[in-house]
Amino acid sequence: MNGSDAPSYDSMRNLRWSPAEKAIARKAFDLVLQREFSAVIDEARKMMANVKQVSALWELEQYLTERRKDIDRRYDYRYSVLPVVFGNLISEGRLSERELHGLGEDKLQCIRKYAKT
């Protein structure tokens, strides 16, 4: 930690993830991603059920394109950026800290700081 509100990228990159921590991180990451996917599928089904004209179908297409790009951008499973990803997901209410139970305090502190910024 460098004392500022957000940890430096260097300190984040230098975190060492144990195999057990990697397993916890992967599980949490996949869990939230699956929740996103389920929400998109549910919303797409609702939109399709209301399609009467083709214009509504192109709206569905646009919705899917935007959601796919947004999800691709936000879900980046590299350990060098994972604390930012988890921090953002917590601040968006998509992930709770208890779903990261088992991560070392160094990672959790880093994630908490990103959750606040």
Add this chain to the structure above:
Amino acid sequence: MNGSDAPSYDSMRNLRWSPAEKAIARKAFDLVLQREFSAVIDEARKMMANVKQVSALWELEQYLTERRKDIDRRYDYRYSVLPVVFGNLISEGRLSERELHGLGEDKLQCIRKYAKT
């Protein structure tokens, strides 16, 4: 007509469409376009009904993008190119000549030539 298999673009551009012919052309054009839209909506509904995983949803997105671009490209309602559009639609089996009943023989000859090329 210039005697070759396909009429020249000049002869096509120089065709004069009467108000009655324009009404017939518009009606035929809209009819085929609506058929295309209905087919895309039906296929999209089937694809959505089979979505279990998000990968199938992104396949639906790709299908919609391709269909939208393809339809945009093929349906060009400018009188200067309409005989080509109608000719192509006839050769694809999407339009029958009887749906163009009432167009002058000059337009029909031009359309028939494009339907054959």
